Structure formats: C-alpha cells, structure tokens
Amino acid sequence: MIINHPLLGPRDASEFTYIGDASLIDRPDWQAETAAKDFYEYQYLRDNPAGLHQELWFHESGDRSWLVVTRNTLTHEITDVQLARDVARARGRSK
Amino acid sequence: MRYSGLRVIKEALTGHKGWTPAWRDPEPQPHYDYVIIGGGGHGLATAYYLAKEFGQKKIAVLEKGWIGGGNVGRNTTIIRSNYMLDGNIPFYEFSLKLWEGLEQDFNYNAMVSQRGVLNLVHTDAQRDAFIRRGNAMMLNGADAEFLTTRQIKERYPYINTSNARFPIKGGLAQHRGGTVRHDAVAWGYARGADSRGVDIIQNCEVTGFRRENGKVVGVETSRGYIGAGKVGCAVAGSSSRLMSKVDMRLPMESHVLQAFVSEGLKPVMPGVVTFGAGHFYCSQSDKGGLVFGGDIDGYNTYAQRGNLPVVEDVCEGGMAIFPAFGRARLLRMWGGVMDMSMDGSPIIDRTHIDGLYFNGGWCYGGFKATPASGFCFAHLLAKDTPHPAAKAYRFDRFEKGLVIDEKGVGAQPNLH
Numbered sequence: 001m002i003i004n005h006p007l008l009g010p011r012d013a014s015e016f017t018y019i020g021d022a023s024l025i026d027r028p029d030w031q032a033e034t035a036a037k038d039f040y041e042y043q044y045l046r047d048n049p050a051g052l053h054q055e056l057w058f059h060e061s062g063d064r065s066w067l068v069v070t071r072n073t074l075t076h077e078i079t080d081v082q083l084a085r086d087v088a089r090a091r092g093r094s095k
Numbered sequence: 096m097r098y099s100g101l102r103v104i105k106e107a108l109t110g111h112k113g114w115t116p117a118w119r120d121p122e123p124q125p126h127y128d129y130v131i132i133g134g135g136g137h138g139l140a141t142a143y144y145l146a147k148e149f150g151q152k153k154i155a156v157l158e159k160g161w162i163g164g165g166n167v168g169r170n171t172t173i174i175r176s177n178y179m180l181d182g183n184i185p186f187y188e189f190s191l192k193l194w195e196g197l198e199q200d201f202n203y204n205a206m207v208s209q210r211g212v213l214n215l216v217h218t219d220a221q222r223d224a225f226i227r228r229g230n231a232m233m234l235n236g237a238d239a240e241f242l243t244t245r246q247i248k249e250r251y252p253y254i255n256t257s258n259a260r261f262p263i264k265g266g267l268a269q270h271r272g273g274t275v276r277h278d279a280v281a282w283g284y285a286r287g288a289d290s291r292g293v294d295i296i297q298n299c300e301v302t303g304f305r306r307e308n309g310k311v312v313g314v315e316t317s318r319g320y321i322g323a324g325k326v327g328c329a330v331a332g333s334s335s336r337l338m339s340k341v342d343m344r345l346p347m348e349s350h351v352l353q354a355f356v357s358e359g360l361k362p363v364m365p366g367v368v369t370f371g372a373g374h375f376y377c378s379q380s381d382k383g384g385l386v387f388g389g390d391i392d393g394y395n396t397y398a399q400r401g402n403l404p405v406v407e408d409v410c411e412g413g414m415a416i417f418p419a420f421g422r423a424r425l426l427r428m429w430g431g432v433m434d435m436s437m438d439g440s441p442i443i444d445r446t447h448i449d450g451l452y453f454n455g456g457w458c459y460g461g462f463k464a465t466p467a468s469g470f471c472f473a474h475l476l477a478k479d480t481p482h483p484a485a486k487a488y489r490f491d492r493f494e495k496g497l498v499i500d501e502k503g504v505g506a507q508p509n510l511h
Contacts, residue, residue: 001402015406018394018509020348037494043436043506044493045344048335050397073349073396 003069004081008062015061021046022054022068025088050074056084098202117282118289119180120380123296124266126322127167129476132301132313133330136167136277138463139284139295140469141329141476146291148470149477154293155323157316159300163281165496166331168459169399169431171354171388173378173479174463175212175272175369176237179228181500182487183440184235189484191237191271197466205275206381207312212272213242213250215416217261221372225267230423234268240268252367253419256400261415263373274367274378274386280465283331290474299461304338304451311450326462327476329468332397334455340382341448344492346437348508350391351430352459353401359383359425366414375412378419385423387413389457391433393509401430438498439511443481443488445470452476453490458511474505 001013028038050073057067066084071077097114098100106113129145131138134156145151175193176187198205215224222241229239244256251347256263279292283304285295298308303315304326330337332349365377374389389409392401406428414421436442436456441464443454454472457464471485481488493502493506504510 012404013394013402017178019507020395020509040210041344044346046335046348047339047344048348048395050333050336053395055395071394074398076396076398079349085249 001076001078002066003057005059005067006081006083007065008059011059013057013060015059016067017060019056019058022084022087024056025044025068025084026091031082037083052079056065098204102416112161116149117286118295121294121296122315123155123299123318123321124153124294126153127294128153128169128324128495129155129325130321130325131156131327131329132314133165133328134162134285134295134297135165135329135331136163136280136284136465137331137457137472138327138469139163139281139327139328140465141454141472142293142295142475143284143288143291144470145220145474145477146288151477152198152292154288155321156293156295157299157314157321158295159295159317161297161334162285162295163278165467166431167281168278169354169429171275171376171378171386172274172277172462173212173272173376174207174275175269175367176463177214177228177232177239177267177269177272178501179231180361180499180501183501184231185236186467186471186484187464188232188235188237189470190464193466193470194275197272199285200305201283202285203279203286205279207273207275207285208272209271210378211268211270211509212369213247213266213268213366214369214371215247215263215266216263222265225404231268233480238269238271240270242266242268247492248446251368253363253417254368255416255418258415261370262387263469271368274380277462284458301337306341306448308437309446309449314449323353323450323474327454327472329454329472331455331457331461332434334434338446338453341446341451343446347434347456348395349397350393350435350509351396351398351401352388352391352433352434353405353409353430354386354388355388355406355428356380356426357385357420359428360385360423370412370416373412375409375416377413377417378457384426386421391435391509397432399430399432408497435459435508435511437493437503437508438500439504440499441468441488442490443475443485444490445475446490450488
C-alpha cells in the first residue's frame with residue numbers, strides 16, 4: 001500500500017506503524033462521572049467496519065508525524081490522508 | 096455409513112459404487128431449537144457436540160458460502176497447547192486431548208499427526224521464559240521438554256544455529272503437538288453432525304436478527320426467516336459485522352494473516368518449527384509442500400489477501416534459519432481474516448441479549464482450538480453455564496481488568 005503523505009508525498013506503508021481506529025484521537029474526559037465506562041469503551045471497543053475506515057498511522061521511519069488515513073478495508077484503497085494534528089485542531093483541540 | 100478399512104476394501108472390489116454423500120443438503124425448517132451461524136470448524140464442531148454430547152435436537156448450522164470455506168480451510172493446520180496463563184492452558188490442553196481422540200470419535204480420517212511443535216529460543220532470558228512456560232504446561236497436564244541446540248540439530252541438521260542476530264540456544268518442544276488435515280476437520284464434523292440430524296444449510300447468509308421483548312427469537316437470512324430458541328454466532332473474521340446487526344461493538348479488529356506453501360519436496364521437516372523472533376514458522380504437509388507463515392499484516396482489513404512487505408519479511412525469517420529452503424519455489428499464498436481480540440484471547444459467552452450467544456476473537460489461533468471451542472460453546476448453549484475450561488473467556492473481562500494477555504502487549508490487536 002502507498003500512503004500519500006500530506007507533506008512528503010507518496011510513501012510505502014512499510015515506513016509506517018499502525019495503531020488502529022482514528023477514534024483514539026478523542027480521549028475521554030477523565031473527570032466525567034462516566035469516566036470508567038468511557039475509558040473501557042475507548043480502550044477496548046471498536047466499530048471494525050467492512051468498508052471505509054479512518055485510522056491512525058505513525059510515520060516511524062519518516063518524519064514521525066501521525067496521520068489519519070481513510071482506507072477501504074475491503075479493497076485496501078486509500079481515499080484520504082490528513083495530518084492527525086490538523087484533524088484534532090479542526091475539532092477544536094489546541095494540539 | 097460407517098467408514099473403515101474394511102469398507103474401503105469392499106468398495107474397491109465393487110467399483111466404488113456404494114459411497115453416499117457425507118452430508119445432506121436440506122431445506123431450512125421454519126424453526127430450530129438451536130441455530131448456529133457459521134459453517135466453519137467452530138460452528139460445525141458446536142453443532143456436532145450439541146447433538147452428540149449434550150443430546151440436543153433440532154439444530155441448524157447456517158453458512159453464507161460453503162462449509163469449511165473460511166479459516167478452517169485456510170490455515171497452517173498446527174495443533175498445540177503450549178500456553179501459560181491460567182485462563183488459557185486448561186482450555187487448549189482440553190482441545191489437544193479432544194484432537195487425540197477425534198478421528199475415532201467422529202469416524203473420519205482427519206490425519207491427526209502428533210509430529211511435535213518446537214519453539215526456538217535465542218537468549219538466556221528467553222530460555223528462562225520458555226522453561227517457565229514449559230513448567231506451567233506440565234502443571235496443567237500438558238507435555239513439554241526443553242531441547243538443547245544439539246538435540247535440535249539431530250532432528251533438523253540443516254537448521255542455521257549461528258545466525259548473527261538470532262543464534263539458536265535451544266527450544267521448547269511439545270511432542271504431542273503437530274498438524275491435522277484442516278479440511279477434513281470441517282468435513283468430519285459436518286458428517287458427524289449431519290448423521291445426528293443437524294441440518295447444515297449452505298448458501299444461507301444471515302442478514303439480521305429478529306427480537307421480541309428483548310429476546311432473540313430468530314434470524315433473517317437470504318433464504319428466509321428462521322426461528323430459533325437460541326442463536327450461537329461463530330463467524331470468526333466477520334464477528335464485528337454480524338454483531339453490529341444487534342448494535343454490539345466488540346473488543347476486536349479484523350486483520351489479515353498470510354500463509355504460504357512451497358512446491359512439493361521430499362520429506363525434510365519432521366515436525367513444526369516456530370521462529371517467533373523472526374516471524375516465521377514452518378511444517379511440511381504430507382504432500383511435501385512446506386507450509387509456512389509469519390505475522391499478521393497489522394492493519395484492519397476484510398480482504399482475504401495481504402501485501403508484499405509481509406511476504407518478504409516472512410521469507411527473510413525462513414531464510415535466516417533454513418537457508419536451504421531458499422531453493423524451493425513458492426507455490427501458493429493466501430490470506431485469512433482474523434478476529435483479533437484486544438488481549439489475544441477468545442470469547443465464548445452469552446451476550447447481553449437473551450437467546451444470543453457468541454464465540455469469537457480467536458485471533459490467528461482458532462484452528463487448534465476447534466474441538467474445545469465447539470465443545471465448550473455447545474456446553475454453554477445447552478446448559479447456559481460456561482464449561483469449566485472456558486469460564487475465563489467472558490465479554491466483561493476487559494471492563495473488569497481480567498484480560499488474558501498471553502503476550503503481554505496490551506490492548507493492541509495487531510501486536511498479539
């Protein structure tokens with residue numbers, strides 16, 4: 001698979017490590033009353049869809065940036081790649 | 096029809112005209128006491144033991160394609176019980192004991208071959224860890240023996256023990272481990288279940304569940320509605336897709352594991368060798384092909400194929416310890432979809448919905464578990480209480496912090 005890095009252009013997927021569903025960006029609030037349940041769901045439960053999947057890839061052998069890759073889990077086709085930083089900022093996060 | 100050596104001779108003398116189909120092709124009935132979704136090894140074994148051991152009637156196995164067309168037909172056929180943790184080792188040892196009696200039990204030649212499984216070690220720390228594992232195995236009634244490099248060389252004279260990065264310092268052997276003819280497992284269980292009245296319904300995809308008063312009462316399928324007293328799901332890599340139909344999110348991801356077969360060679364590998372540090376393991380099939388594999392590709396996928404970097408990685412691992420195999424040509428490769436759980440261990444449990452039971456999360460170790468998985472799932476379905484060997488495989492172990500993390504890598508499925 002080739003991942004089209006927003007800054008570096010097309011890079012081989014073997015330069016990256018994979019951590020999973022991009023929902024991991026949204027860490028729950030540890031002070032919420034439902035924190036125990038929220039963290040259980042955050043840590044362990046996954047949608048695991050057959051089809052489009054937003055996921056986190058780390059450019060370990062490159063510029064060490066985190067990317068949010070939108071990839072089809074039925075065909076391995078990658079349709080969108082963004083810096084995870086930009087995705088988080090777009091959701092109102094400071095970094 | 097009972098199979099036997101005498102039968103083979105009789106048929107040979109009479110032109111092989113007496114053989115009958117090994118299982119029927121029935122039309123689905125409107126209602127069953129038990130509906131098992133998934134006609135793979137685990138689903139068929141569940142139906143078989145439900146009928147045989149627990150005396151249940153009116154059982155159907157629903158399969159969206161043909162039986163044995165999933166992971167039971169696309170694995171590397173290894174059986175073993177070299178686990179260490181309390182929740183795992185009694186279960187896998189139970190499974191190995193069932194393998195040992197399986198062919199007589201279901202009257203089918205599954206070619207169970209206890210040719211031994213050897214895990215290589217490369218450092219002092221790894222030797223300590225493997226000896227500890229071997230002790231845990233023996234405490235649980237499994238067999239284990241630590242072999243020196245010289246003993247390994249006697250069995251595998253061509254093994255490269257002096258690789259610069261991973262010199263071989265010994266290995267943990269389980270002599271009762273080995274290989275089984277994987278397709279025959281599915282066919283044997285199917286035939287055994289069918290002969291006890293189980294309806295095996297192929298080309299029947301489950302598209303939804305029907306619920307009344309919070310209880311599952313049947314399944315919608317591509318061949319119409321089928322009512323059910325209890326529904327058991329055993330669909331491996333498709334677990335998340337199926338359970339999403341009742342809005343369940345599972346603690347698992349689907350990943351692809353690739354496997355490979357070389358061209359046929361003369362007998363060269365007497366047993367199974369695993370080179371965990373190099374992501375490679377290998378055995379030789381009775382037809383002569385080297386059957387080998389390595390790690391999962393490492394990203395979510397439902398495509399039954401992987402990518403080339405892992406092919407290269409696996410073959411490099413093989414070359415590191417078996418340089419002679421570099422002359423063998425690759426004949427086939429394939430990928431299977433694994434339901435990788437968050438702690439690397441499976442789930443056999445009731446769901447929060449009455450009448451709905453789940454069996455999955457087998458990661459890439461489901462084949463060796465087939466008999467015990469079927470037996471324990473049948474026990475759960477028939478008695479509503481977990482079998483003692485599988486009582487740790489609960490849904491709520493993640494929330495309660497009771498994970499069974501054999502590898503100790505945490506909640507990251509692509510590392511298990």
